[in-house]
Amino acid sequence: MLVVISSPVPMPREAECFNRLFEAGLEVLHVRKPKAGAGVFRDLLQGIDLRYYGRLTWHQHHAEGETWGMQRIHLPSIVRQQTPSAQLDRWKALGKTISTSIHSPEEYRTLSSAIDYALLGPVFPSISKPGYRSTAPLEAPARASQTTKRIAIGGLDPYRCEAVYNLGFDGIAALGSIWQQGDPVQNFKQLQEAWYIHAR
Template sequence: MVVVVSSPALVPQEAECFNRLFEAGLDILHVRKPEAGEEVINDLLQEIDPHYYARLAWHHQHAVGEAWGMQRIHLTSVVRRQTSTAQLDRWKAAGRTISTSIHTPEEYEALPSTIDYALLGPVFPSISKPGYQSASPLRAPVRTSQVTKLIAIGGIEPHRCQAVYALGFDGIAVLGSIWQQGDPVENFKQVQEAWYIHDPS
């Protein structure tokens, strides 16, 4: 699985770029716009091909996403702790796919089974947040009864995909390596090719 996380800031012709990413084979796009209001998000959605709505996950403005029929909800670690088990169960019963952010293997073991996948990181020093890295190297913990998929995030570039796969992750999430410089779609294609060499599933 390859996940792209949007730039937190608005990007010129962003919706068109999202459409091109999906056309290039992107699995899931996480829309992370913490400072954007409802009007901005609505304008963005109007320009995204509705065919791709099922592959959009929302970090913020969950109510707006649900109003547009979105099926994927992402919870920050803070919001996850504030969300009741009953609410998680209601989302699952409604057919939602739920993801969350975690920062330690210990958090992973404590996740409820209603969480479909978790972004664990930063696995490598972050590209989008210079100086942000884990105190110790992160690797996927040994799975026992936990069924939640683990997605590596943080410093993921094409040349690191082999190492990420060897660390036991189910997929990768990329942000800085996509949006920092150059054409986002071409950057994505390089990451996509590097990942699926090691994980053809």
């Protein structure tokens, strides 16, 4: 599984770029803009091809996302902790895909079975947040009886894909390596090629 997380700030012709990423084979795009109002999300949706709506994951404005028929919801760690299990069950009954953010293998073991996948990191020093790093590369937590997929995030570029795969993760999520320099679509293609050499 390969996830791309949007730039936290608006970018020129962003919806068009999202469409190009999906055309290039992107499975899941997390729309994360913590300082943006619901209007920013509406404007983005109007520019994204309807056929890709099922691949969009909402980080904020979940109620707004539901009115647009979004089927994927992401819960930042603090939001997940404040979300009643009954709400998680309601989303699952509606066929939603639910993801969350975690920061340690121990936190993984506390997750509800309703969570489909968890972004765990930073696995390596972050590209998008200089100075944000783990003390050592995080290994994927043992799954035991849990079915929640473990997705690595933090410092991921094509050169680290093999290491991440060997650490036991089910997928990767990228932000800085996609958006910080060069063409995002070309950056994605390089990451996609590097990851799937090992994951397939």
